[in-house]
Every structure is written in C-alpha cells, then in structure tokens.
Amino acid sequence: MTDVEEVQVVVAHHERTTLRVGDVFLKIDTDQTRTDVEVEAMAMAPVPTPEVLWRKPPVLALAALPGTALGRLGEPSIASSAAWAAAGAAVRMLHDAPLPPWPGRNLDEDASRLDGECEWLITNDVLPADVVTRNRRIAEAALRPWTPVFMHGDLQVSHVFVDGDEITGVIDWSEAGQGDALFDLAILTLGHEEHLGDVVAGYGADVDLDVIRAWWSLRSLLAVRWLVEHGFDPSSPGCEVDVLRSQAAGR
Structure with missing residues (x-):
C-alpha cells in the first residue's frame, strides 16, 4: 500500500465509514456484530466475495474486487443484459445455499415502522399524501409469510x-x-425496473412481480427519513422519492 495517491471516502455516516486506500477497502463500524455477520456470511456464501485481508476491530480490511459495479441508484446502468442476468443467477445460487444460523430481516419490525414513516413523509411535506397512501397500499403485498432463504439483505x-x-x-x-x-x-x-426481466430470467424461477414492486415501495418508504438524517439525498433523480412517485403513478 505504498505510494497511494489518495484516500477515497466511499461512504461515511455516524454508524460506519468505508475508505478505499489503493486496492484495499477499510470498513470502520461502531457495531462489531455487523462485522461479525459480514465476515461469517462471506465465508458461507457460494458466490464470489472480497478477500478478508485482516481485522483489527473496529476496522475490517478487504481486498478490492476486479471489475466495476453493475450500476448505481439514480444513474442508468451501462452493464449488459447478460450481466444483469448473471446477477440474477448469482442471487439464485445464494438463495439455494444452506441457511445461515442467525436470523435475518424482521417482518414485524418493518410493519410496525411503516405507519410512522408514512406519517413523517406527509408531515414534513416530502411527498404528497396521495403518493404516500398509494405506496402504503402497494407495500402491504410484501408483508406476507415467506420461506426463508440465505438473503444478502x-x-x-x-x-x-x-x-x-x-x-x-x-x-x-x-x-x-x-x-x-x-x-x-x-x-x-x-x-x-428496465432490468427486472433480465434479473428474473437469470434467477430462473417463478417470482411474484407484484411482491417485488411492493418491496420497492416498502423499502423506499422506510428509507427516506434515514437517508435524510444521515446526509444523503433520496430526492436525487432516479432515487427513492422518484421510485415512490413512479410507483404511485403505476409506471
């Protein structure tokens, strides 16, 4: 790691920070339980993951992956349809793997937060009430029983x-x-959304597209306040606020 030209801040907020130094990512997390999960999950996952170089709490050092990100929220993806399908196939491989021994996302917690987040969005004039209400109705389809899989999260x-x-x-x-x-x-x-068909084709199983769209609404409704409070802008073009508007319009 000699002769490094710069230190790049990948993400930074009061809970965690990720820095890139040359070909090494340094992840600093206030909650070492999350780091424990990350290290164990990467060891179990049947898909390629970064190499763990060393760990000295609260820092985890990971080797950079070759290639580039499939895309970024708010920007058109330049990746091919085949790359998106390959991503779907990788997700299917993960979901077919043995379950990790720890629990994952809490359905009841999401449901209990939803009404409060919707109220916050309306009270703070982030979105019109009809857009929030429409997305709240769409989101309900995600709140159903499921068969657990090994989920990235x-x-x-x-x-x-x-x-x-x-x-x-x-x-x-x-x-x-x-x-x-x-x-x-x-x-x-x-x-x-334009790549949903590619991902589903690569995934290679029947999926309920209405539930996927419900998760788009639910995830976005729950994320906006957190993003604002942590210095991110969910109203940037193509990001969560635009997703909610598009969902409400039925596009």
Missing part, C-alpha cells in the same frame, strides 16, 4: 461487481441472514 446494485458479462463478486454482507428471496431481487432492481 442489502443487495444494492452498487454492491454487485461485474467484468463484462461475468460476476466478479458481491460486497457489503453485514445485513445477511435468513429472509425473503424477493427482498433481495427487489433491492437489486430498485430504480432499475
């Missing part, structure tokens, strides 16, 4: 790396656990 498009049409790895496993398969597919395609 935060499968944002920027967490999947590709080189050409091939997947080179998946990063950020701190939210992994037992959960809903369609949640992963929804987060991967959030803001990139």
Whole structure:
C-alpha cells in the first residue's frame, strides 16, 4: 500500500465509514456484530466475495474486487443484459445455499415502522399524501409469510461487481441472514425496473412481480427519513422519492 495517491471516502455516516486506500477497502463500524455477520456470511456464501485481508476491530480490511459495479441508484446502468442476468443467477445460487444460523430481516419490525414513516413523509411535506397512501397500499403485498432463504439483505446494485458479462463478486454482507428471496431481487432492481426481466430470467424461477414492486415501495418508504438524517439525498433523480412517485403513478 505504498505510494497511494489518495484516500477515497466511499461512504461515511455516524454508524460506519468505508475508505478505499489503493486496492484495499477499510470498513470502520461502531457495531462489531455487523462485522461479525459480514465476515461469517462471506465465508458461507457460494458466490464470489472480497478477500478478508485482516481485522483489527473496529476496522475490517478487504481486498478490492476486479471489475466495476453493475450500476448505481439514480444513474442508468451501462452493464449488459447478460450481466444483469448473471446477477440474477448469482442471487439464485445464494438463495439455494444452506441457511445461515442467525436470523435475518424482521417482518414485524418493518410493519410496525411503516405507519410512522408514512406519517413523517406527509408531515414534513416530502411527498404528497396521495403518493404516500398509494405506496402504503402497494407495500402491504410484501408483508406476507415467506420461506426463508440465505438473503444478502442489502443487495444494492452498487454492491454487485461485474467484468463484462461475468460476476466478479458481491460486497457489503453485514445485513445477511435468513429472509425473503424477493427482498433481495427487489433491492437489486430498485430504480432499475428496465432490468427486472433480465434479473428474473437469470434467477430462473417463478417470482411474484407484484411482491417485488411492493418491496420497492416498502423499502423506499422506510428509507427516506434515514437517508435524510444521515446526509444523503433520496430526492436525487432516479432515487427513492422518484421510485415512490413512479410507483404511485403505476409506471
């Protein structure tokens, strides 16, 4: 790591920070339980993941993956349809793997937060009441029983790396656990609805598209306040606020 030209801040807020120093990512997390999950999940996952170089709490050092991110929320993806399908196939491989021994996303917690977040969005004039109400109704379809799978839990498009049409790895496993398969597919395609068909084709199983769309609404409704409070802008073009408006319009 000599002769490094710069230190890049990848993400930073009061809970965690990720820095890139040359070909090494340094993840600093206030909650070492999340780091425990990340390290164990990467060891168990049947898909490529970053190499753990060392760990000295609160810092975890990971080797950079080859290739580039599949895309970013709010920006058109330049990745091929084949790359998106390969991402779907990788997710299916993960979901078919043995379950991790720890629990994952809590359905009851999401349901209990939903009304409060909707009220906050309306009270603070983030979105018109009819847009929030429409998305609240759509989101209800996600709140149903599911068969648990090995879920990544935060499968944002920027967490999947590709080189050409091939997947080179998946990063950020701190939210992994037992959960809903369609949640992963929804987060991967959030803001990139045009690639949903490619992902589902690569996934190779029947999925309920209405539930995926319900997760788009639910995830966005729950995320906006957190993003605002942590210095992010969910109203940027193509991001969560635009997703909610598009969902309400039925596009």
